[in-house]
Amino acid sequence: MSDDSRGLFGLFRRKPKNPSEPADQQPATAEQREMRLRVAEFQSLKVSDVMIPRAEIVAVDIETPFDELLKILADEAHSRLPVYRETLDDPVGLIHIKDVVGDIARQSNETASDGENAPLKRLHRDILFVPPSMSLQDLLLKMQSTRIHLALVVDEYGGTDGLVSLEDLVEEIVGDIEDEHDEDIAMLVRRGRLAWEVDARMEVDDFKEETQLDLAIEDHEVDTLGGVAFALAGRIPLRSEVLRHPSGADIEILEADSRKIQRLIVRSKPVTPETAS
Template sequence: MSMSGNGDEAGLGERGASDTAADARSRRRQRVEEPGFFESLVAFLKPRVPTSLREEFVEALDGEGTGFTANERLMLTNILELHDVRVEDVMVPRTEIEAISINATLAELMERFEESGHSRMPVFGEGLDDLLGMVHIRDMVGHVTRAALCFGHEDGKPEAPVRSGLDLGRVDLRHTISDLGLLRQTLFVPPSMHAAELMARMQASHIQMALVIDEYGGTDGLVSLEDILEMVVGDIEDEHDDEEILVTDAGDGVYYADARADLDEVQRVVGLDFDVRMHEDEADTIGGLVVNALGRVPEAGTVVEAVPGFEIEILEADPRRVKRLRIVRFPEGAAESLPD
């Protein structure tokens, strides 16, 4: 009995020791598996919530049954992508800036506004690398109106002049922009600035035009608030904007294109067989495609076969850019028969 009881107690003691060891191993394993303070802190500080929200929103917009129209989905997607857009992506390049000299006369300024259709005109000193600011068409019209005002007097009240009309002959069109004091400030920004940041600066400063300056102090381009907004809502055209046709079909497989034409626009006119996928990462326009394919700005008369099945001839160019070109589709089978 005594021996049996001692044996049972011994067995219980062994099992208890075994259970205690197992519990200890389990606790150690839990401690190993549970993250420590440092790991927990790092995980907490990671900006995973905004990232996941953005990704979930993008996925939701791509799905069906969102309740948004196609235009609403496009606009929301553009807003989400705006944080990746930089000033250089939306600016008007230097070669396309329409500007006027500080020494230009009022008559020349009026003509320039009429020709361009813009409401703001950049003003330069010695050249485009010496941009001084801008003139707003509203300020010009205000000056002309004030200069043309005529005043008369009510009967018996010579001390109370009243407006009696406008006489444009009173406006001296020979005065220069410098003389008239019409110059307004613009913002000066680097091309690497985020477009959303520039939009915030424009709203805060009430200045809707920015000049893009490169690292050497030269003028790289120009950007307006409208240019940034168009990244979200699409092209904004008012009653003064004439739709410019950049690509035309001349028939018989011949097409003429302005070098500024987007590759998508060229493909819409020429056809889906105008396959530009190999160039899409390097160029946005047909002119950029040609420059990228050749590695240089070509001269007029240069012919390049950058798109299979097509020949592109440069019709007009200057040392800085391609201006106009002709696209010719090879007859069926001709591309395969060309010598290597």
């Protein structure tokens, strides 16, 4: 394990309940085991594994008027957006919402900011440019040293391939970070008498307590329903894929990407005299 990874590990090491007992001799919790796996995986990931693809990038043209810029920032709820000239293949930097707010405050008694034609020409900041092959560890160090927390991913011809933020990197280690703009989606939602939509992070024991359905798998040490699905498929299952559990329940993948499962549906079979016996 590299020095960088050991540093990350130290952030999440649990303090022992018994001060005389070393922390590394304490039994690991499910959350700690998952985070250790994430830290180990982080070392092998590249920018291309986590970047937002070009088609999903929200960015603004440098000629965008002030009032339109305010509307975009409000609608998208991002603190930083890339700035380009005519196309994404000609990026010029990024805009930070606090610079926009500060500009409004400074000019409130001077000029009418909302009438300015192209405020981004003077407000934009530098943005990082990185290749898709760069490791996440190297990008994290680059973001820390430059204090620039947004990077455009460019191909060998200089075209824009994607976008990655510091938050994307942190989420690879600690899991999804929900803020005030994220929709609050329940961990478990009943979708029928014997069907439930479930967050893949829900623990097997908690699911059993709520539904009386035990999805633990013999000879597999899995803590979450996402882990159950992974164990059944032997890989990251695809969206809409249906997996059959040994109990007879079906697990359908609702949301997933190339690295993890987000949500799934569990459908249990009704108990009959034959299945009960």
